[in-house]
Amino acid sequence: MKNLLLALIVLLTVTLGCSLTDDVKEAVETVDDAVALLQEINDSGTWQKISSGLEQLSEQRQGYMAVAVLQEGAIDATGTFTGSLSRDTTINLQADTENDILVDVVRPSGTTTYFVENSSSGDTRVYQVADGRYSCASDTEEGQQVQKGIEGLFDEYALAATGVQLLSVAKESGEVTVADRSATHYVLESRIPKAKEILEKFDNAELRKRLEEAGNFTITGSIDIDKDTDAMLRFASDYQNPDQQRRMTFNFEVTQWGGVNDIPR
Numbered sequence: 001m002k003n004l005l006l007a008l009i010v011l012l013t014v015t016l017g018c019s020l021t022d023d024v025k026e027a028v029e030t031v032d033d034a035v036a037l038l039q040e041i042n043d044s045g046t047w048q049k050i051s052s053g054l055e056q057l058s059e060q061r062q063g064y065m066a067v068a069v070l071q072e073g074a075i076d077a078t079g080t081f082t083g084s085l086s087r088d089t090t091i092n093l094q095a096d097t098e099n100d101i102l103v104d105v106v107r108p109s110g111t112t113t114y115f116v117e118n119s120s121s122g123d124t125r126v127y128q129v130a131d132g133r134y135s136c137a138s139d140t141e142e143g144q145q146v147q148k149g150i151e152g153l154f155d156e157y158a159l160a161a162t163g164v165q166l167l168s169v170a171k172e173s174g175e176v177t178v179a180d181r182s183a184t185h186y187v188l189e190s191r192i193p194k195a196k197e198i199l200e201k202f203d204n205a206e207l208r209k210r211l212e213e214a215g216n217f218t219i220t221g222s223i224d225i226d227k228d229t230d231a232m233l234r235f236a237s238d239y240q241n242p243d244q245q246r247r248m249t250f251n252f253e254v255t256q257w258g259g260v261n262d263i264p265r
Contacts, residue, residue, distance in 0.1 A: 034204040037194055040169055041210075046188055046223070047158065047165040053225050053232025054151050060229050063097045063260030064179075068153050068252040072160060075247045079240055087248075091153055096262045102129075103146050114146045117265060150252065157250045161239040163214035167191045170223050178233040179257045183224040188237060190219050216243045233257075 042048075057064070073085035090106040101116040113129040114137060126143040127134040137143030145152045158165055170186035177183065195211050198204065221237035235252040 033194075034198050034202060034207055037191060037198065038204075038206060041167065041191065044169045044171065045165070046168040046170045049170040049186060049223055049225070050154060050164075050232065050235065052230065053223065053235075054154060056226075056229055057231035057254075058099070058149065058151070060231055061097050061099070062258040064095055064254050064258070065256040065260060066093045066095075066150065066252065066254045067091065068093070068150060068250070070153060070157060070248070070250050072246070072248040075240065075245050079247060081247060087156075089153070091150070093150060094260060094263065095149070096260050098262065100263045100265065101149055102263050103149075105142070105146065112142070114143065115263065116147055116149065153252075157237070157248065160246075160248050161217075161219075161237065161250075163190065163192070163217040163241075164188075164219065164237070164239065166210040166214040167195055168219055173222075175227075176224055178224050178226075179254045181233055181254075181257055182227045183233050184227055186223040186225065188219050188221040188223070190217065192217065215241055217241050 068091040070087060070089045070091075071081070071085050072087040073081045074083055076082050088108055090104075092104040092106065094102045099118045101118070103114045103116065105112045105114065115127045115129050115134060117125045117127070124138075124147055125136070126138045126140075126147045128137040128140075128143070138147070145156075148155065168188055168190050171189055172184060173187045174185050175182060176185045192211070192214070195207050199208055199211065218240050219237060221235070221239075223232065224234040225231070226233050231254075232252070233254045235250070237250045238247070239249070240247045
């Protein structure tokens, strides 16, 4: 009996030891997963790729033409827009070699044209153009938004599509051609499922904060980055929040690279 009891104690100790080791191992792996996910977002986050691509686009001096379309509104159970859109804006943009910009802002209510003059000293002036006449628009709300160029429209997008900044990444996926330029193609991926999986096992404060601020969302889309200059050539995003029944689509594309006439000042 004494020998049997001793054998049971040894067996129980070994069993508990294995279980404890497995639990510790799983906890360590979960912590590692949380750190790895945050590092991935830091290194390959969608917003980091957008910001870098826009900065490089603004610094090139070949001149370019681009178009951007931003739409937002309520959706039904199938994800289809319903009723009138709360936001429906098209931007036609021409940037010359001196980084002066001509912008057409197209909305259902009509089209407004702006000229953004960038001086070598860094001063920027915005004028509304109507019937060939220029009037100062630097102090108007839309003028200040237009002054930022394409970056301004991306800022609008980011305010509504918060999950893009907090819990999405851009994964490299081959090569494409945009505006006769060779570009690296990146596919947008949400990291909501991975974040939820980690938080079910381990409460990481930074990850939980990101999840709470991002809310529930899905995203499909891509980014194309010029291989020679690292400038953004194309961006496409379909961002949906099923809890709020809202959807935002945003498409930007450089349609011409170089060969753009200087815009008369």
